[in-house]
Amino acid sequence: MKMVTKVAYANMKYHKSKNILTGIAIFLTTLLLFLVPAVGFDSVELQFAVTNKLYPTWQALYRNVDTDTVNRLRAHHDMETYGLRSDVGKIANEEAEISMYYMDETGMELYRIELTEGHVPKEKSEIMVSKGMLDSLGIHAGLGDTVRFPVQKYVGNQLDYIQETEFQICGFLPDSEAALENQTYMALISREYMEEIIPGEEIRYRFLFRVSADERTEIDKLKDQIKGIAGKFGISEAEIGFNDDYLYANYTDPAQLPIICLIMLVIIVAGVITIYSIYYISMTQRIQEFGRIKAMGATRKQVRQIVLREGFCVALIALPLGLAVSTVLLKPLLLYFVNMAGKSAFRQGYEEILRNGECNLYPWWLYLLTCVVALVTVYLSLLHPMQKAAGISEVEAMRYQEKQSGSRERKGYQDLTVGRLAKTNLYGDRKKSVLTILTMSITGMFVMVVATALSCASPSESADSDLYGQYELSLDTESGNQEHPEKEWDRVIANNPLTAELKAQIERLDGVERVETFTNVMVESDLQYQGEIAANQVLGLPESCFEELKKGIVEGKASWSDLLEGDKVIVNKALLYWCPEVKVGDQIQIRIEEEGQMVSRDLEVIAIGDYRFGLTGFCDLIFSKEAADSLLRQDCTGSFQVLAEKKYDAKLEKELQELAASSGLVAMQTWKEKYDFWKNSMNITQIVCIAFLCILSMICIMNLINTMIHSVHIRKKELGMMQAIGMTDAQMAKMLRMEGLFYTSGTLLLTIGAGSILGYPVFLWMKAQHLYSVTHYHYPTEAAVIVVVVMVAVQLLLTTALARSVKKESLIDRIRFSE
Amino acid sequence: MSKIVEVQDLVKYYGSGENLVKAVDHTSLCIESGKFTAIVGRSGSGKSTLLHMIGGLDRPDSGRVLIDGKDIFGLKSDRLAQFRRKKIGFVFQDFNLIPSLNVWENIILPMGLDGRKVPVEEVEEKMEYLGLLGKRKAMPAMLSGGQKQRVAIARALVMNPAIICADEPTGNLDSQSELEVVDLMKKCVRDYGQTLVMITHDEGIAQMADCVILIEDGKVVSQS
Structure with missing residues (x-):
């Protein structure tokens, strides 16, 4: 062993109490340095592992693709795997939602569909069903049995008349818990059957695919690549669907890294401050010790090395100990966190993967990273003490008797x-x-x-x-969902389920204090963010909300009469995130579709307000309910806000739920x-x-x-x-x-x-x-x-x-x- | 003259097993009040251990030390500290001043610990007597060895203790300062009527004492 190391080792033993403290500080720093990124990365990895286990593996799909485009897409050099799905129709049933699809074998693989029995449909009359689906139809049949189903095929976006059709069961699909609970099933039919009932030129596929990419590929770049391919084949962006759960599970999300780095930086700073302070404070005591070593011929570099090696000797004990304890703690910690997350299928999968060790929680690079960062922390902490020790003059150190403080007179007591x-x-x-x-x-x-x-x-x-009152009954609308065109806002308001009668029914319920009606109108505005319309909803509030509206104004002024006029509007401050250029006095043009025609209106921004989500939701343009109602002839009631006597009342909640369910396309949110x-x-x-x-x-x-x-x-x-x-x-x-x-x-x-x-x-x-x-x-x-x-x-x-x-x-x- | 210190069959061991050393071996002696007693002996003879036990700094394994007829080791730790504060003053070879306190504060420290109000004039008189009046605000680091020892003497005298225990007070001083310090201490004993018990190697200093006790292997060999 070199003399410098020998001295450092001897020093470590001699200054035991100080080094025990330094060791504890290094141990705790290591613990945090390992556990913070480990819990972070492992949670994400486990989430991804669960996603990979449960979710489909296609990266994206193109909707409404004809046979010719499918053939051309197949030939594209970026396509790694592709499969097809076509929504053929439905099997009519009052209790359950049974979709009928054609899916090729790759499509089934990409959807993780596995047969429990039989084979995929090949013949025209063959069909693959699930036990749950048969039960919902009240049919008892087995493999090879012939059954008759009331089939409704799609004609465009509409469902055709029911046709009783005979099929032979060729295989069985499993029923997931969610499918049984929601009564949503699927039946798979053969290509021959699809081609028989739908003319070839009318068949539209969902082209499911994966492009060549490795795990380091950034999600945004992958999406751009997929959009690029779509553009080349004349597929609009609205027809692209991304499998985000899968993408985020398998490709890099650059947003994670800065957060982990920031937390690690805090730990490093705390570690450096503490270890530095421990060394700095003890250094005064050791001035003579280093002076003697220098007097015996040690160079400045050697003295620096003695201090550094003493610190590293302590780190060599504390660091592995910290890593060992963190390794032991990691799995119980992750299990604890997952148990706190409540019960769900996802959580069960998470716990299963964790307990079965299906995911590598202890990657080697995490240990290496912790060691490097911990040693850098120790090194940074020792920099100044090293310089201080090396800078001591031999003579000064040997003469040093007492603390140097007090070299001037002091008045004293x-x-x-x-x-x-x-x-x-x-x-x-x-x-x-x-x-x-x-x-x-x-x-x-x-x-x-x-x-x-x-x-x-x-x-x-x-x-x-988050909620204006204790319950909110709102329109269950969805824009651009090809699966549910009936949920498009304009179709819902054509027969708005939020009727005055429903409101009266709610008001009559025990425990309800009052019900407020909010109006929501879907519009197009000239405010854009990255090519997309930024403000697409107008909110009309009743006068009872005006006080809160007024209180939230951060710029400009608004009176209730201003908001009644219909051409003056308060802008929600949240809009400024997308459109920071908006200011009081600006004119915003909105366009509303009425009976197939777009009507324009200019709105003056009279104020900007900062409001809770419960008041404005996702709406950015606010005026009075009366003004909002006058925008369209239809009933644009967007929600009933129920203010109840109690924040949570199980009986009232059940009654409201029943009312919402019976009204159709009404969603309910509760304070609870x-x-x-x-x-x-x-x-x-x-x-x-x-x-x-x-x-x-x-x-x-x-x-x-x-x-x-x-x-x-x-x-x-x-x-x-x-x-x-x-x-x-x-x-x-x-x-x-x-x-x-x-x-x-x-x-x-x-x-x-x-x-x-x-x-x-x-x-x-x-x-x-x-x-x-x-x-x-x-x-x-x-x-x-x-x-x-x-x-x-x-x-x-x-x-x-x-x-x-x-x-x-x-x-x-x-x-x-x-x- | 009356006896102020009476040491009865005092025994003190250090270490254990094979390393057991008998530092003080069944020693008995008496020290008379108002006298300058020098304890001499070779290095390791046990003289410092004996002085520390006389001053109540170290506890014996057996035997008694009576000061003014009171068995000091019969007192509990805090009572013994209070006894030391009032009855005994200490002067050490390496001064043992408190580096963060200035000269004045070092001197009045025993009074502060006793919760007494400082009799400023009396203390200043003692400082003048010891040639320290101009150094009142100075910090120990600013003083020479001789000056530091004079501060230590002032601190030992400030409570007007009956006994001053000095453990080789001149060991760290040059010959000029050595004589000055011994003269000062003798003068104090004479002027304030105190008893001085001093350990020394120096034969010259021992000759200045009223009584000389020779210690060898932890035993009193002679007392003259």
Whole structure:
């Protein structure tokens, strides 16, 4: 072993207590450095593994593709795998939704359709069904049996008359839990049958495919490639469907990386501050030690190497230990998080993959990354101590007897008390005192800022913000869904299910206080973002909402009479994200389709307002209900907002659900659903944040422990002398406690003071970004009390332990002690 | 003259097993009040251990130390500290000043620990007596060895203790300062009527004492 390494190793053993603290700090830093990215990456990997296990594997599909285009697409060099599906018709049934498809074998593979029995339909009369489907039709049949189904084929977008058709069952498909629950089934028929009932030129396919790409391909680039191919074949973008779940599971999403990097940066900063502080504080004590080594002929480089290797020797023990503990903790942590996410098929798959070890949770590169980052953290922490040790002059170091502080006269106190003694000691070493307080406060302030963010995120308030009242019954519309053209808004309002009669029925229910009617009109506007229309809904609100509207105005002015005029509008601030150029006084042109004709109207922006989601939803242009109603002849009622006596009333909810279901195309949202959603999602965030902050706080506490131990250790002789001239044990304990309390109170002052101040802009930012639908500022009282109690308790325990440990050594040994 | 210190059959061991060393071996002696007693002996003879036990800094394995007839080791730790504060002053070879306190604060430290109001004039008189008045605000790092030891003496005298225990107070001083310090201490004993117990290697200093106790292998060989 080289002499430098030998000295470093001997130093590590000699300065045991300091190195144990450094080791704990490195251990905790390693723990965080491994667990944060590991939990992040593994959660995503597991999600992807579940997606890959459960979801179809096609990347995208082109809709409404004719046979000729299918043949040309097949020849495209970027196509890796492709399959076909064609929606032929339906099997009429009142209870269940049974779709009838033709699908080729590759299409079935891409959809992960596996037969439980039999073979795929080849002959014209063959059909593949599921047991659930047969049950819903009340048919008991087995493989090879002949059955008759009421078939409705598609003619364009419409369903034709029912034709009783005879089929022979050639195979069985499995029934998923979701299919059984929702009563949605499918039947697969042969190409021959499809070609028989639909003329060849009218057959339209869904062309399902995968293009050549590896896992490093970015999703946006892949989508651009797919859009590019579509363009070449004259397929419009509206006809492209992306399998986003699959894409995000298998290709790189560049948005993940910066978040993980940011968290790791916070850990590195906390680690560097603590380890640096531990070394810096002990360096003053070791000036002579390094001076002696230099006097014996060590070069500056060698002294630097001694300090560095001592740090790395500690890291060599703490780092593997940190990695081992993190490895053990990782799986239980992931299982804990998944259990918190509630019950779902996805979650079950997640847990199954996790328990069966089907996903590699421990990639080698994560270990390598942790080691490199942890060692870089240690290196950065040691840079200044290394320079300080190497810069010590031999002569100066050998002469060094006592602390250099006090080279100038000091007025001092006329009378001395234990408190003043503590104060003079802290003042005498003010650089160390300030450094300790600052380094601990930085972590403390971070804790308070995160605690503020967590305390502002209240599930109850978020639910209040997301829903105007306690229940919302709104039109169940969907735009551009070829599967459900009946859900297009203009088709729904033609026979609007949100009738006055329904409103009256709701109002009559027990527990309902009142029902507000909101109007929604779908429009086209001249506001665009990246070629797409940015504002496509106009919201009409009743006068009872005006106070809230007025309160939310951040720019401009609006009166109720302005909003009644119909050409003056309040713009939702959310629109500015897409169209930042919009300002008060601008004219916005909207176009409304009425009886096949587009009618234009100019609207003047009289104000910009910042509103909760529950009031405006996705609407960006707001005026009075009366004005919105006058835009179209049809009834444009968009939603009934139900304000109930209780936030949650199971009986009322059931009654409303029944009313919504009986009205058709009416969707219902409840306050309870929103509350549960936020509670669940905030719980996970809270636990992750609290765990992270706890470890970070422990790193910070290492700093306090080091400062106190060091402060007592280097003053062992001084304290012994004070006791020799009459300081009692109680007085010594009191003095140490006061010194500790100084660090604690200084740290708490900065942590609570500056942390609370810094927390407020974070709340404002969250509110502006509508993060967690935060609306009100809540001071993190609990966190502040916990921080104060923990810090004071740690400090008191520490000083008591230190005072006891000092007493273990005899007074005379302490007086004789020299470094 | 009355006896102020009475050491009865004192025993002190260090280490254990094969490394067991008997530092003080069944030693008994008396020290008279108001006298300058020098304890001499070779290095490792146990003289410092004996002085530390007389001053109540170290506890014996057996035997008693009576000061003014009171068994000091019968006192609990905090009571012993209070006793030391009032009755005994210490001067050490390496001064043992508190580096973060200035000269004045170092001197009045025992008073502060006792919770007493500082009699400024009295302390200033002692500082003048020791030639320290101009150094009141100076920090220990600014002082020479001799000056530091004078501060240590002032600190030992400030409470007007009955006994001053000095453990080779001149060991770190040059010959000029050495004589000055011993003269000062003798003068204090004479002027303030205190008892000085000093350990020394120096024969010249020992000759200046009223009584010399010779220690060898932890035992009193002679007392003259």
